Amino acid sequence: MASLINQAFQNAKKESRPALLTYTVAGDSTKKKSLEILKSISDYADICELGFPHNTPIADGGQIQTSAYRAIKNGIKINDVFSLANDFKKSKKTKPIILMGYYNMIFQYNENKFLDKCKNVKVDGLIVVDLPYPENKKFATKCKKRGINFIQLVSPTTSKIRLKKIIKDSHDMLYYISMLSTTGGKLKVSPKKILERYSKIKKQNKSKNIVIGFGITEKTIKSLKKADGLVVGSAICKEISNSIKKRQNAVTNVTNIVKRLKNKIK
Amino acid sequence: MKLKRGIPLIDQHDQEGFWGSKFGGSFIPETLKKPVEDLTNEFKKLRKDKRFLKKRNFYFKNYIGTPTSFVKLNNLTNHLGGAQIWAKVVSEANGGAHKIYNATVHALICKSMGKKYIVGDTGAGYAGKMLSMAAKKFGLKCKIFMGAKDIKRQKPNCDAMKKNGAEIVPVYSGSQTLVDAVSECMRYWVSNCDNTHMCVGSTVGPNIFVKICGWSTAQISRELKVQLKSQFKKIPKKIKLINCVGGGSSAYGFWSEFIDYDKKQIELIGVEAGGPKKSKLHAAPLSKNTKIGILHGAASYLCQNNEGQINDTESISAGLDYPGVSPIHCFLKDTKRARYTYATDEDALNAYVMVTKYENLNPSLEPSHAFAEAIKIAPKLSKDTIIIVNSCGDAKKDRDILKERLGKK
Numbered sequence A: 001m002a003s004l005i006n007q008a009f010q011n012a013k014k015e016s017r018p019a020l021l022t023y024t025v026a027g028d029s030t031k032k033k034s035l036e037i038l039k040s041i042s043d044y045a046d047i048c049e050l051g052f053p054h055n056t057p058i059a060d061g062g063q064i065q066t067s068a069y070r071a072i073k074n075g076i077k078i079n080d081v082f083s084l085a086n087d088f089k090k091s092k093k094t095k096p097i098i099l100m101g102y103y104n105m106i107f108q109y110n111e112n113k114f115l116d117k118c119k120n121v122k123v124d125g126l127i128v129v130d131l132p133y134p135e136n137k138k139f140a141t142k143c144k145k146r147g148i149n150f151i152q153l154v155s156p157t158t159s160k161i162r163l164k165k166i167i168k169d170s171h172d173m174l175y176y177i178s179m180l181s182t183t184g185g186k187l188k189v190s191p192k193k194i195l196e197r198y199s200k201i202k203k204q205n206k207s208k209n210i211v212i213g214f215g216i217t218e219k220t221i222k223s224l225k226k227a228d229g230l231v232v233g234s235a236i237c238k239e240i241s242n243s244i245k246k247r248q249n250a251v252t253n254v255t256n257i258v259k260r261l262k263n264k265i266k
Numbered sequence B: 001m002k003l004k005r006g007i008p009l010i011d012q013h014d015q016e017g018f019w020g021s022k023f024g025g026s027f028i029p030e031t032l033k034k035p036v037e038d039l040t041n042e043f044k045k046l047r048k049d050k051r052f053l054k055k056r057n058f059y060f061k062n063y064i065g066t067p068t069s070f071v072k073l074n075n076l077t078n079h080l081g082g083a084q085i086w087a088k089v090v091s092e093a094n095g096g097a098h099k100i101y102n103a104t105v106h107a108l109i110c111k112s113m114g115k116k117y118i119v120g121d122t123g124a125g126y127a128g129k130m131l132s133m134a135a136k137k138f139g140l141k142c143k144i145f146m147g148a149k150d151i152k153r154q155k156p157n158c159d160a161m162k163k164n165g166a167e168i169v170p171v172y173s174g175s176q177t178l179v180d181a182v183s184e185c186m187r188y189w190v191s192n193c194d195n196t197h198m199c200v201g202s203t204v205g206p207n208i209f210v211k212i213c214g215w216s217t218a219q220i221s222r223e224l225k226v227q228l229k230s231q232f233k234k235i236p237k238k239i240k241l242i243n244c245v246g247g248g249s250s251a252y253g254f255w256s257e258f259i260d261y262d263k264k265q266i267e268l269i270g271v272e273a274g275g276p277k278k279s280k281l282h283a284a285p286l287s288k289n290t291k292i293g294i295l296h297g298a299a300s301y302l303c304q305n306n307e308g309q310i311n312d313t314e315s316i317s318a319g320l321d322y323p324g325v326s327p328i329h330c331f332l333k334d335t336k337r338a339r340y341t342y343a344t345d346e347d348a349l350n351a352y353v354m355v356t357k358y359e360n361l362n363p364s365l366e367p368s369h370a371f372a373e374a375i376k377i378a379p380k381l382s383k384d385t386i387i388i389v390n391s392c393g394d395a396k397k398d399r400d401i402l403k404e405r406l407g408k409k
Helices: A004-014 A031-041 A062-073 A078-091 A103-109 A111-120 A137-145 A160-169 A191-204 A234-245 A250-265 B030-046 B050-064 B074-080 B099-112 B126-137 B148-153 B155-163 B178-192 B207-217 B219-232 B249-258 B327-334 B345-358 B365-380 B395-406
Strands: A019-025 A047-051 A097-101 A125-128 A152-154 A173-177 A209-213 A229-232 B070-072 B084-088 B117-122 B141-147 B167-171 B196-199 B239-244 B266-273 B291-295 B298-302 B338-343 B386-390
Touching (some): A019 A031, A019 A062, A031 A047, A031 A250, A047 A062, A062 A234, A078 A097, A097 A103, A103 B291, A152 A160, B030 B099, B030 B178, B050 B099, B074 B345, B084 B219, B099 B249, B117 B178, B126 B141, B126 B155, B141 B148, B141 B178, B148 B155, B148 B167, B167 B178, B207 B249, B239 B365, B249 B386, B365 B386, B365 B395
Parallel strands (some): A019 A047, A019 A229, A097 A125, A209 A229, B239 B386
16 A cells, blocks of 8 residues: 555645645644644645754754754653654544654664654654765664655755665655755755756656755745645744744644645645 | 774774764765765875875974973972873964864865865864964865854954954854854855865764864874973883863874873873863763763764753863763773763862962863863872873963953963
8 A cells, every 4th residue: 555655645646736745843832732733734734744853953944943942942852742643643644744853862762662653653754864875774674664754865965876876765755955055044046946956856766756845935835836745844933933922823823824835836 | 892903093983984883973964965975085085195294294383383392390290299290282383272283184175175165163262263263374264153152251262263354153042052053063064065164173073074183183192202202212101191071182182192002001081071060060971971872963972861952061161061072082981991080160270270370381271171180190199100181272262261260360
């Protein structure tokens, strides 16, 4: 049977649009709130990425850092992240969820224990920002054994030979980083150029679902709709921060953004 | 886990970059894979390139001013009555600390790679000051990332950086110290790695940065070996090399030539920052038995909680105020070649007072931690024991802290 992640891409394809992937930080702004946000946006998102926050996130820009620090300050623990995922999956059985974070959290929890837990709560995929290829090969195999998609990242700096190897060893989905940047940077490369590079990667193996992330906002999303999927993270985290600042309902505001994002790629 | 003889410690890692198969590595985002690989290849080539070595030696001699002196601290020795206390006065190097070796080498590599911009992190401000000096010397544009707390407490070095034309980028996230500066510097490099070279200020970070830094500071022990032979005719029978350890760059540089010696002949003692006596916080991952974790691209002993979140650290010395430590020091600890201990803020201040009272030497708060250990053990040791402290930084930068804590100067 195809994985839920694969199915999500197929469903989007049937509607001739890219899949919409959202990223929120578990526990932002509180455990309860983040679950509400997740459930609410999943009516519009095809795949939900859920970050397990780290306090030294070397590849994240200001918006996601703020969300991560806020969640940690409000007491989120890794076991809470699992119970959040579990709660979410109970009500949204077919919605794929991807956990994303930094390797030290997994290392301290113990790799096998972490992955068993992911399997138990029905996590569909994992992205580990600072565990690159080929060092991640063993870990990726462990994921596969448990039916979890390990999502490889590729970037504009990834060499041709390396790209080939990564794609060969990848599972259902790959994540293309649009530009040299941390998350939430301003799109400094033209969408045309990004799509050119993207199609070169896509050509290597058409059966793989490749999403584009970094710098995607309400303004830029439409220009990249040729991709299999598009990830929006910082723009959402920013909206949570803004809602808190303005004392508005973050669930409604974030849902509205995701709704608008979805409408732009229909 | 075993040390090999006859191979520099910086090269004793496996294919994936781990020392003792568990310390170090390169835990980096995909975007940095290529620039790290390019740098690795360039360094591999340059360190064998005779012209590059000639250039390095030229600048070490004529710009940094090697060798730095090796002196006996007669008054302190007499006062403590025990082992002889000597100092390798590395603070005589251009700029006032050992950070100039790594900065100069990185600037040369940056030039050789055809990059025009160089960025670096700094805690005490020495790594930043030296990088700004080297950048100016070699015509590179320079940005220094520094925690907002450190900018306040190490003002003299910030003034120097600005004078050298570098831009200081204050970092307000987290604890606003070195750990945050390194994170922000890495983030900047992720976004600008196509035209910018990154210098990591110590023997920390992804594998290649540990190697380049260690290769650069190793100059200290090469000099010391020659100086020991000329002073004592041969290497003495009982030596203790005491060095402070934050990231561990000066300690590795001070020890590298002596690691192959038996530890009964040459003992290596690393002194970490124990923090304020009354505080639970410290920056001593080796001597306070922390667990291995991953920070800034490398696995090392690390001040962290059960979840893997990095702990706040606290030390009077900005240069030692870092939750991780070099993987090569973790390796030296686990192979039991080096012994690690800590000194508290108060110990370091007392040592500073004593050293400056008896000697014409002005060690910064970082080496004052090493002096604290020397002062503690010297009276119990025989007169033929040679204690050598690496006085790796000058206290000019600590002017404000010393004034506040000691009420004078």
